[in-house]
Amino acid sequence: MTAWRAAVVAAGAVAALLAGVRWLRVAQREHYLPGSVFRFGLRWWGRDPGNGAAALVALAGLALTWKWPPAGLATAVVVAAGPPGLGLRGRTSPLAWTRRVGTLAAVSFALVVVALVLAVLTGVGPVVAAGVALAVPLLIDLSLVITGPFERAVARTHVDKARRRLARVGPTVVAITGSYGKTSTKGYLAHLVAGSRTVVASPASFNNRAGLARAVNENLAEGTQVFVAEMGTYGPGEIADLCSWLPPDIAVITAIGPVHLERFGSEDRIVAAKAEILEKAQTVVLNIDDRRLEVLADGAEEKGKKVRRVATLMPGDSADLCRGGVCVRDDLDGLTLFIDGTEVARLAAGPRAGNVASAVAVALELGIPVAEIVSRVGSLPAVPHRLESVSAEGGFLVLDDTYNANPAGARAALHALKRGGNESSRRVVVTPGMVELGPRQAEENSRFGRAVAEVADDLVVVGRTNRRALLAGARSPGEGAGLLGYEGRTSKGGPLHCVVVEHRPEAVAWVRDHLGAGDVVLYENDLPDHYP
Numbered sequence: 040m041t042a043w044r045a046a047v048v049a050a051g052a053v054a055a056l057l058a059g060v061r062w063l064r065v066a067q068r069e070h071y072l073p074g075s076v077f078r079f080g081l082r083w084w085g086r087d088p089g090n091g092a093a094a095l096v097a098l099a100g101l102a103l104t105w106k107w108p109p110a111g112l113a114t115a116v117v118v119a120a121g122p123p124g125l126g127l128r129g130r131t132s133p134l135a136w137t138r139r140v141g142t143l144a145a146v147s148f149a150l151v152v153v154a155l156v157l158a159v160l161t162g163v164g165p166v167v168a169a170g171v172a173l174a175v176p177l178l179i180d181l182s183l184v185i186t187g188p189f190e191r192a193v194a195r196t197h198v199d200k201a202r203r204r205l206a207r208v209g210p211t212v213v214a215i216t217g218s219y220g221k222t223s224t225k226g227y228l229a230h231l232v233a234g235s236r237t238v239v240a241s242p243a244s245f246n247n248r249a250g251l252a253r254a255v256n257e258n259l260a261e262g263t264q265v266f267v268a269e270m271g272t273y274g275p276g277e278i279a280d281l282c283s284w285l286p287p288d289i290a291v292i293t294a295i296g297p298v299h300l301e302r303f304g305s306e307d308r309i310v311a312a313k314a315e316i317l318e319k320a321q322t323v324v325l326n327i328d329d330r331r332l333e334v335l336a337d338g339a340e341e342k343g344k345k346v347r348r349v350a351t352l353m354p355g356d357s358a359d360l361c362r363g364g365v366c367v368r369d370d371l372d373g374l375t376l377f378i379d380g381t382e383v384a385r386l387a388a389g390p391r392a393g394n395v396a397s398a399v400a401v402a403l404e405l406g407i408p409v410a411e412i413v414s415r416v417g418s419l420p421a422v423p424h425r426l427e428s429v430s431a432e433g434g435f436l437v438l439d440d441t442y443n444a445n446p447a448g449a450r451a452a453l454h455a456l457k458r459g460g461n462e463s464s465r466r467v468v469v470t471p472g473m474v475e476l477g478p479r480q481a482e483e484n485s486r487f488g489r490a491v492a493e494v495a496d497d498l499v500v501v502g503r504t505n506r507r508a509l510l511a512g513a514r515s516p517g518e519g520a521g522l523l524g525y526e527g528r529t530s531k532g533g534p535l536h537c538v539v540v541e542h543r544p545e546a547v548a549w550v551r552d553h554l555g556a557g558d559v560v561l562y563e564n565d566l567p568d569h570y571p
Contacts, residue, residue, distance in 0.1 A: 044108050044165050048155060050115035051168025055151050057119045058175040060127050063144055064134040066179055068569045070247070071139070071190070072273060072302075073183040079569065080176035083122040086503055086571040090122050101169045111169035118172040124571060130542070132567040139190065146182040147175075194249050201255035202284045208259055210239070210266040212285060213401055216278060216316045217293030217326075218309060219445045220394045221246065221269045223422045224293050227390065227398035229267055231415050232405060238265040246271035251285060265405060270316060273302050278315040289404055290320035291397050295329050298445045300477035310335070317344070324349060324400045326393045347404060349396035358382065365400040367392035371458065376416060378403070384413045388458060389426065391451060395419065426452055428459075434556030436460060441565035444473050446483050450490065452563050457494040459559040467497040467554065469546045470563040472505025474570065481508040488512025492535040495561075497553070499538045499546045504570050506539060513537055542568075 062076050069075035084094040100113030134140065151171055158167030171178070205212070213228065215221050222244060229240040241254040246269040259266060268285055272278045292313050295306060303309045310331050317323050317335065322345040327333040336346045350361055352368035358377045368375040374386040374395060386395070395416070402412050421427050424442040431437050436459050440452045456466055468491045472484040484505040489512040491498050500509050513535050540546045543565060550560050 047111035047165035048168040051172045054115040054119040054172035065569045076176040076179045108165040111165045114169040130568045197252040201252040210263045213289045214287030215291040216270045218296035218298040220293035224394040231402040236264045240267040286319040289322045290316045291324040301475045347400040351392040367396045435554040435558040438561040456561040465558040466495045467560040468495045469499040471501040471566045484508035485512035497536045
């Protein structure tokens with residue numbers, strides 16, 4: 040092998056190693072889903088003209104390597120340094136070297152070594168070295184497929200242990216799913232029940248197989264009477280698998296929306312996947328604000344299940360419109376709770392009405408007296424980063440909704456922004472937009488931008504993922520009118536002022552420099568830095 044050919048092989052190996060660190064971090068952040076790394080690779084290399092030009096240089100170097108091996112060095116250099124913007128260490132989400140990442144890294148490294156050894160032996164080392172470096176995202180996706188059976192076997196041991204613990208402790212299991220509202224409803228329910236029952240709720244967003252098995256094994260103590268399990272899914276069959284070893288006595292679906300539409304493909308598939316939670320439950324609680332969930336309620340009744348329908352009433356609606364046993368009316372300045380058509384409590388603005396209704400309905404099913412529910416419903420806990428209100432040092436109000444990423448929640452957050460402050464308040468929205476909305480992502484973010492123009496004075500767009508769509512909507516004069524039901528703009532009037540920043544710290548600095556006492560800022564969603 041000539042010195043040039045050896046140099047290209049060595050450079051390709053080093054580039055593949057550096058690229059591996061980058062893309063392993065993406066795999067971890069995307070929950071080890073095969074195909075996700077390559078999808079993000081396309082996003083990053085096509086992020087802007089600069090990244091696109093770098094990708095073309097890498098591809099051209101690969102093509103020329105067939106005739107002139109030194110050209111492979113260009114590919115190796117580009118891969119080692121890029122894609123520009125995706126750092127090795129990560130600003131917000133560094134790679135955690137867990138056992139699973141170690142296994143994935145070992146398999147990926149083995150694939151690279153095998154490919155390089157075979158290439159050198161067959162005389163095509165430079166071409167394969169450059170190609171392997173460029174194809175690291177694909178190799179990691181392949182490694183995810185290869186390691187999948189092993190990881191499922193490892194998880195099975197923890198699941199079997201959790202199954203035995205559940206059988207021994209014997210709690211009433213409440214399982215909650217939905218496109219959004221799962222975590223909030225879980226927290227509200229645990230609070231309502233905790234006054235008279237020993238209750239354990241799965242922590243944070245531990246809502247998949249590994250997370251729930253861990254929650255049971257580490258937190259389900261002897262004597263626990265109620266276990267509340269949040270169940271998430273990225274595709275058909277996942278919730279059915281969870282319910283096979285964690286069968287719910289009461290099942291809840293909070294809402295249906297285009298969350299994870301990129302993975303599901305359609306909202307009908309989302310409904311079918313969420314509906315798996317109903318199969319083993321004898322009692323189901325469904326939010327019939329969505330007609331599709333009302334259809335599921337009818338079907339559950341036909342199967343002999345007990346069904347509690349909950350609903351949200353709009354401002355001014357009469358309780359007569361409430362066909363469910365539990366309804367919550369959103370009066371903009373607060374919430375009104377109705378049980379069986381009777382008003383029982385008034386709540387301060389803040390909690391999502393549908394989530395409160397679902398939690399109250401489950402509490403009733405668990406035998407919690409109405410009087411106790413009423414005594415506790417006024418002190419529902421704030422869910423961190425879900426429309427959480429915080430006073431900043433500068434005297435302005437911060438609405439932290441950074442864990443929200445769906446159109447319905449975004450609209451609710453804008454209503455909260457409108458209610459915050461006073462007539463002279465400056466209102467600001469800081470957002471990277473919403474993701475995983477599939478073919479509707481640009482449309483929904485553009486719509487959100489138009490809605491922001493109804494209530495805010497400034498829009499600060501973070502990052503590039505949804506920048507074009509958000510700005511297009513925000514700068515569409517007149518097209519946003521009526522999306523939120525407000526007649527006019529905020530008291531300051533005039534066109535919406537748009538600011539563009541690359542990273543969230545820059546947005547935070549801008550807010551601190553421009554807001555003062557009495558102003559309000561909404562931080563709507565936040566994306567980890569593996570997004571462009």
